[in-house]
Amino acid sequence: MVWYQTTINPIYNPQGELQKFIIVDSDITQIKEAETEILAQRNEIESQRDQIAKQNSEITDSILYAERIQKAVFPPTDYLSEILPEYFILNKPRNIVSGDFYWASKNRNQVLFAVADSTGHGVPGAFMSLLGITWLTTITDTMSQFDPSKILTRLRAEIMYTLHQRGEQGEANDGIEMALCLIDFDKMKLTYAGANRPVYLVRNKTEIIKLNPAKMPLGIMYADEKTFFNES
Structure with a gap:
């Protein structure tokens, strides 16, 4: 598809009477193709934004439910x-x-x-x-x-x-x-x-x-395993 833009400029004499028109045709195909591409990209970005917002909402809802479970225990x-x-x-x-x-x-x-x-x-x-x-x-x-x-x-x-x-x-x-x-x-x-x-x-x-505690966590096996002890 080829796009053209037509510009019409009226020409007047010193008395203000219309004498003629100057008509200029410009090939604006590249501009229109760029506009179409920009519009498509904008729509894609908006679609991705909406999808991310939906996923974030679902993740947050799941984490909030996990919070309820954690607090319950x-x-x-x-x-x-x-x-x-x-x-x-x-x-x-x-x-x-x-x-x-x-x-x-x-x-x-x-x-x-x-x-x-x-x-x-x-x-x-x-x-x-x-x-x-x-x-x-x-x-x-x-x-x-x-x-x-x-x-x-x-x-x-x-x-x-x-x-x-x-x-x-x-x-x-x-x-x-x-x-x-x-x-x-x-x-x-x-x-x-x-x-x-x-x-x-x-x-x-x-x-x-x-x-002071034993310098050893619960889990994570070490070669130099220590023992837990009581302090009073």
Whole structure:
């Protein structure tokens, strides 16, 4: 297809009388083809934009639903208020869901609670947090007496088993860092065991005592494997 543009210019004499017309025909095929190409590209961009917006909306809806599931497995606030009368939680994930989690359980007059950070952010971290919470609950439900270091030892083994970690090259370095504390209200004693996560104990509002963890995460097998230990 060939496009032409016709320009007509009237010519007048000094008295203002029309004398003639000058007619110029211009080939504007390239301009029209360029306009058609630009219009097609604009329509394609708008279509891709709408498709991306739809996909983002679907992804966000899925993540928001995942947030509901993650919050549902966290200890309810009324349960925490019952077993730990004085407590606070600061949980501000960078994304909607995250690998940070907390957990608590009670056995007679002993309260066991954990604060943990899983590898990865967002959805991958959230999957790890669900794994950690599930195994913590499973392990402690079978124990008649809580022992933080023994719980971490078994938890590490279960996580490595679940993630098929055998210390082979190229394995995913997924794991959890955790501070696990046991409060015995009869003895007014705190027992702590940690996996790469220390605990800071504040006494008399001025004294800060740091309880050091084992330098080893839950998961990720090392050649120089260490053991978890309790501190009081």
